Structure formats: structure tokens, C-alpha cells
Amino acid sequence: GEDVEQSLFLSVREGDSSVINCTYTDSSSTYLYWYKQEPGAGLQLLTYIFSNMDMKQDQRLTVLLNKKDKHLSLRIADTQTGDSAIYFCAETPGSGGYQKVTFGTGTKLQVIP
Amino acid sequence: DAGITQSPRHKVTETGTPVTLRCHQTENHRYMYWYRQDPGHGLRLIHYSYGVKDTDKGEVSDGYSVSRSKTEDFLLTLESATSSQTSVYFCAISERGDTQYFGPGTRLTVL
Numbered sequence: 188g189e190d191v192e193q194s195l196f197l198s199v200r201e202g203d204s205s206v207i208n209c210t211y212t213d214s215s216s217t218y219l220y221w222y223k224q225e226p227g228a229g230l231q232l233l234t235y236i237f238s239n240m241d242m243k244q245d246q247r248l249t250v251l252l253n254k255k256d257k258h259l260s261l262r263i264a265d266t267q268t269g270d271s272a273i274y275f276c277a278e279t280p281g282s283g284g285y286q287k288v289t290f291g292t293g294t295k296l297q298v299i300p
Numbered sequence: 301d302a303g304i305t306q307s308p309r310h311k312v313t314e315t316g317t318p319v320t321l322r323c324h325q326t327e328n329h330r331y332m333y334w335y336r337q338d339p340g341h342g343l344r345l346i347h348y349s350y351g352v353k354d355t356d357k358g359e360v361s362d363g364y365s366v367s368r369s370k371t372e373d374f375l376l377t378l379e380s381a382t383s384s385q386t387s388v389y390f391c392a393i394s395e396r397g398d399t400q401y402f403g404p405g406t407r408l409t410v411l
Binding site: 217220227229230231232235279282283284285288290293 | 350
């Protein structure tokens with residue numbers, strides 16, 4: 188079945204860039220997502236990229252997609268302490284009608300002041 | 301933020317008792333989902349709904365039932381709670397069945 192893999196932990200200094208990586212197995216992925224979860228809260232949709240795109244930028248966030256290698260990354264520029272959270276990568280194979288969304292197990296980002 | 305509320309936000313109950321969790325949305329989205337989140341397992345889909353009175357099982361549906369009598373409400377029932385159902389439960393909604401938006405979660409402890 189589909190699988191989404193992420194590293195468990197990343198530590199960066201405040202002001203540096205963070206890069207969180209994700210690999211997936213489903214070659215028919217249509218949408219790929221990044222969610223952020225702060226302690227005691229639900230998952231907040233940060234951004235998503237459609238499979239026919241290579242890059243998407245949204246303020247401090249840059250998403251890169253390498254379809255050949257099935258690799259997705261999230262770069263956070265000028266990382267702040269408020270960015271400390273768990274980041275989940277997710278993918279879905281299609282659009283319209285019910286689509287199974289497969290989530291990674293999350294990467295915990297620690298920002299050191 | 302998507303208009304999704306979950307109630308209760310925290311609950312402690314005893315083994316063998318029935319428990320109902322409620323998800324309420326104000327977005328008029330067609331699809332609604334229940335997930336559980338556990339350390340080491342990530343998010344796992346319990347049940348989902350694709351319309352009023354239309355529901356289907358997810359990957360971990362044993363011991364859970366759901367009902368959706370109105371577009372805005374999706375109920376998750378544990379008929380007889382067990383300690384293995386101690387978890388954080390999240391509701392999610394989707395307009396088209398792909399991109400999902402999550403509620404704040406319910407922390408359930410079964411003693």
C-alpha cells in the first residue's frame with residue numbers, strides 16, 4: 188500500500204532555515220500536503236502542492252517536489268520559535284469523490300533560541 | 301480556520317462504558333472523517349462519511365460506530381470503551397474528498 192516516510196526529529200537555531208523532508212511511494216499522488224501540529228492542537232494545513240508543480244512558495248514557506256524521486260520537502264526560512272511543532276507530510280492519489288489521504292508519522296521541529 | 305468544533309475536548313471514562321464524541325462543522329462540507337492519533341502510529345482513519353446517512357469504514361473501525369443525521373454533525377461512538385481506545389481523536393472535513401481540515405481534537409482516557 189501507500190507509504191509516506193519522514194525523519195522523526197530536526198533541530199535548528201532561530202533565524203536559520205529549516206528543511207523537512209518526506210518520501211512517498213504512491214506514483215499516482217495528485218496532491219501533497221504539509222500540516223503543522225502544535226502541542227494540544229489539531230493539524231493545521233500549511234500548504235499543498237499539485238503534482239504537476241515543482242515548487243510552491245508562500246511567504247516563508249517553500250515546497251519542493253521531485254516526482255522522479257518521490258521526494259517532497261518543506262523549507263521554512265528565518266525559522267522562529269513559534270515554528271516549533273510537529274510537521275506532517277501527506278498525499279492523496281486523486282481529487283473529486285472520496286480520496287484516501289496517507290499521512291507520514293511527523294517530524295518534530297525544535298527551534299533553539 | 302475551518303469552522304470545526306469537537307466535544308468534549310477531554311474525557312475520562314471507565315472500561316465498558318459507552319462514549320460518544322461529537323464533531324460539528326459550519327462549512328457545509330460533504331465529507332467528514334474520524335481519526336485517532338497515537339504515538340508510533342501517526343494518524344489512522346476510523347470511519348468517514350460522504351453525505352448524510354452515508355458512512356464507510358476506515359482502517360481501524362473495530363469497536364467504533366458512527367452516525368451522520370445532519371450535514372453539520374458527525375458522531376463517533378465507542379459502544380463499550382476499552383483501554384486500547386485511549387487516544388486523541390480528530391475530526392476532519394473536506395469539501396471535495398481530498399484536502400482535509402482538522403478539528404482541535406478530543407483527548408479520551410479509558411481507565
